[in-house]
Amino acid sequence: MNWAGLYTVLSGVNRHSTAIGRIWLSVIFIFRIMVLVVAAESVWGDEKSAFTCNTQQPGCNSVCYDHFFPISHIRLWALQLILVTTPALLVAMHVAYQQHQEKKLLVLTGHADAKHMEEVKKHKMRISGSLWWTYVCSVVFRLLFEAVFMYIFYMLYPGYQMMRLVKCEAYPCPNTVDCFISRPTEKTIFTVFMLVTSSICIVLNMAELIYLVVRACARRSHHNSNPSSGKGSFYGHKHSSEYKQNEINQLLTEQDGSLKDMLRRNSGLQEKGDRCSAC
Amino acid sequence: MDWGTLQKVLGGVNKQSTSIGKIWLTVLFIFRIMILVVAAESVWGDEQQDFVCNTLQPGCKNVCYDHFFPISHIRLWALQLIFVSTPALLVAMHVAYRRHEKKRQFRHGEKIDIEELKKEKFHIRGPLWWTYASSLFFRIIFEAVFMYVFYYMYDGYQMPRLMKCSAWPCPNIVDCFVSRPTEKTTFTIFMLAVSGICIVLNLAELCYLVLKACMKEPRKTT
Numbered sequence: 163m164n165w166a167g168l169y170t171v172l173s174g175v176n177r178h179s180t181a182i183g184r185i186w187l188s189v190i191f192i193f194r195i196m197v198l199v200v201a202a203e204s205v206w207g208d209e210k211s212a213f214t215c216n217t218q219q220p221g222c223n224s225v226c227y228d229h230f231f232p233i234s235h236i237r238l239w240a241l242q243l244i245l246v247t248t249p250a251l252l253v254a255m256h257v258a259y260q261q262h263q264e265k266k267l268l269v270l271t272g273h274a275d276a277k278h279m280e281e282v283k284k285h286k287m288r289i290s291g292s293l294w295w296t297y298v299c300s301v302v303f304r305l306l307f308e309a310v311f312m313y314i315f316y317m318l319y320p321g322y323q324m325m326r327l328v329k330c331e332a333y334p335c336p337n338t339v340d341c342f343i344s345r346p347t348e349k350t351i352f353t354v355f356m357l358v359t360s361s362i363c364i365v366l367n368m369a370e371l372i373y374l375v376v377r378a379c380a381r382r383s384h385h386n387s388n389p390s391s392g393k394g395s396f397y398g399h400k401h402s403s404e405y406k407q408n409e410i411n412q413l414l415t416e417q418d419g420s421l422k423d424m425l426r427r428n429s430g431l432q433e434k435g436d437r438c439s440a441c
Numbered sequence: 442m443d444w445g446t447l448q449k450v451l452g453g454v455n456k457q458s459t460s461i462g463k464i465w466l467t468v469l470f471i472f473r474i475m476i477l478v479v480a481a482e483s484v485w486g487d488e489q490q491d492f493v494c495n496t497l498q499p500g501c502k503n504v505c506y507d508h509f510f511p512i513s514h515i516r517l518w519a520l521q522l523i524f525v526s527t528p529a530l531l532v533a534m535h536v537a538y539r540r541h542e543k544k545r546q547f548r549h550g551e552k553i554d555i556e557e558l559k560k561e562k563f564h565i566r567g568p569l570w571w572t573y574a575s576s577l578f579f580r581i582i583f584e585a586v587f588m589y590v591f592y593y594m595y596d597g598y599q600m601p602r603l604m605k606c607s608a609w610p611c612p613n614i615v616d617c618f619v620s621r622p623t624e625k626t627t628f629t630i631f632m633l634a635v636s637g638i639c640i641v642l643n644l645a646e647l648c649y650l651v652l653k654a655c656m657k658e659p660r661k662t663t
Contacts (some may be wrong), residue, residue, distance in 0.1 A: 165443075166443070166445075166446055169446055181538075184534070185534075188530060191446075192447070192450075192523060192527060192530075193523070193527075196443070196446075196447065196523060197519075197520070197523065199443055200443060200444065200519045200523075201515075201516045201519045201520065204482075204515070204516070205513070205516060208489060208490070212489060212490075212503060214499050214500050214502070214503055215499065216498075216499040216500055216610070217499075326503070326504055326507060327500070327504075327610075340499075340500060340610065341500075342499070342500030342503040342504060342610075343503065344489060344503050344506070344507075345489070345506070345507055345510075345513075346507055347507050347511040347512065348507075348510070348511060348512045348513060348516065351511070351512050352516075
C-alpha cells in the first residue's frame with residue numbers, strides 16, 4: 163500500500179464528489195503528494211547524515227538532532243496527507259451502503275439481472291439526505307485535520323523557517339555546541355510551498371462546505387414553496403427507510419411499476435405524476 | 442503518486458489535444474521526465490555528499506552548500522514539470538464537464554451509448570477553445586518563469602568547478618569543489634534546450650489555434 167494505492171482508492175470517491183471536491187482531490191495528489199514524493203523526500207533524505215555538530219563528542223550529534231527534530235517534516239506531511247484524505251472514505255462507505263440497499267431493492271422487486279446491477283454501480287449518487295450529512299462531516303474533518311497539522315508544524319518548528327545553525331547543549335555535548343542543518347534554504351522553500359498548498363486546500367474545503375449548505379437551503383426553500391413537486395430528494399432520503407418501504411409496497415401492488423421509475427426516484431430526479439408518500 | 446501516475450492522468454488529456462499538443466506531451470514525457478528520472482537524478486544524487494570544502498571547520502560545508510545551492514536543479518525541474526503539465530488538467534476538467542452536460546441532455550431523450558460518449562473527441566471550439574488557449578498560455582508562462590529562475594539563481598547555466606565561500610562559520614575564504622560539474626552543465630543545457638523546444642511547440646500550437654479560429658470566422662460571416 164503506497165501513495166499510488168491511495169490514489170486508486172480515492173479515485174473511486176471522485177465520481178460522487180462535487181466539482182470543488184474534485185479540484186481539491188487534484189490539488190492534493192498533484193501539488194502535495196506528488197511534490198512530496200518526487201521532490202521533498204530527496205531534500206530531507208540526508209537530514210540526519212548531513213546534520214553536523216562542531217564537536218567530536220560521540221552521541222552529541224544524535225542527541226541534538228533528536229532535540230531539534232522530534233518528528234521530521236516529511237513524516238508529518240505524510241501523516242497529514244493520509245489523515246486529510248481518509249474522511250473521503252466515509253463518503254465512499256456510505257455510497258457503497260446506499261448502492262447495496264438499491265441492489266437489495268432490485269432483488270426484492272425481481273429486477274436483479276446483471277444489466278440493472280451494473281446500472282446501480284455506475285450511476286452517480288446525488289448528495290442529499292443522509293449522504294449530505296456524511297459528506298459535510300467528511301469536509302469538516304478534513305478542515306480540522308489540516309488546521310491541527312498546521313498548528314503542530316507551527317508549534318514544533320516556529321515560524322516555518324529552517325535555521326542554518328542551531329545551538330545545542332543537551333547531554334553528552336560538553337558545552338553549547340554549534341550544529342548545522344543541511345539544505346536549510348531548500349527546506350524552507352518546500353515548507354512554505356506545502357504550507358501554501360495546505361491553505362489552498364483549506365480554502366477549497368470551506369468553499370465546498372458553503373456550497374453544500376447553500377445548495378441544501380436552496381433545495382429546502384424550493385421544496386417548501388413547491389411541496390407537490392415530488393422530487394423527494396431531500397425529504398425522500400430523510401425518511402429513507404419508510405420511503406423505501408412505501409416504495410416496495412407500491413411496487414408490490416402496482417402491476418407496471420418500472421425499475422427506472424424507482425431508481426430515478428431514489429436518486430431524486432423529477433418525474434411527472436410521482437406519488438411520494440414520504441414527502 | 443509519482444511520474445507514472447501523472448502520465449496516466451495526462452494520457453487522457455492527449456485524446457482532446459491537437460497534433461502539436463500530442464507532440465508536446467511526448468516530448469515532455471520522454472525527453473524531460475524520463476531523462477530526469479533515469480539520468481539527471483543520479484548525476485545530482487551525491488551533490489551534497491561530494492561537495493568538498495578545503496577546511497575541517499564543522500558546518501562550513503553545509504553553510505557553503507546552502508549558500509550556493511538554495512534549491513537544487515533536480516527539485517526545480519520537478520516543480521517546473523509539475524507546473525507545466527498541470528494546465529492540461531484544466532482542459533480535462535472542461536471536457537469532463539461537457540460530457541456531463543451532454544449526458545444530462547440525453548437523459549430524458551433517446552438512449553445513447555455511454556461508452557461512445559466517453560471516447561468521443563470534442564472539437565476545440567467555443568468555451569473549450571478559450572480553456573485550451575489559456576492552458577497553453579499558462580504553460581508558456583510557467584516555462585519562461587522557471588527558465589528565468591534558473592538563470593537568476595545560478596548566474597547563467599554553467600556549473601562552476603570551484604566556488605569561493607566565506608560564510609560563517611568558515612574561518613576565511615574557503616575553496617569548495619562541486620561534484621561532476623561538466624556532467625551537470627551538460628544536463629542543464631540539455632534540459633534547457635528541451636524546455637526551449639517545448640516553448641516553441643506551445644507557441645506554434647497557440648498560433649495554430651488562433652489561425653484556425655480566425656479562418657472559421659470569415660467562413661461564418663460569408
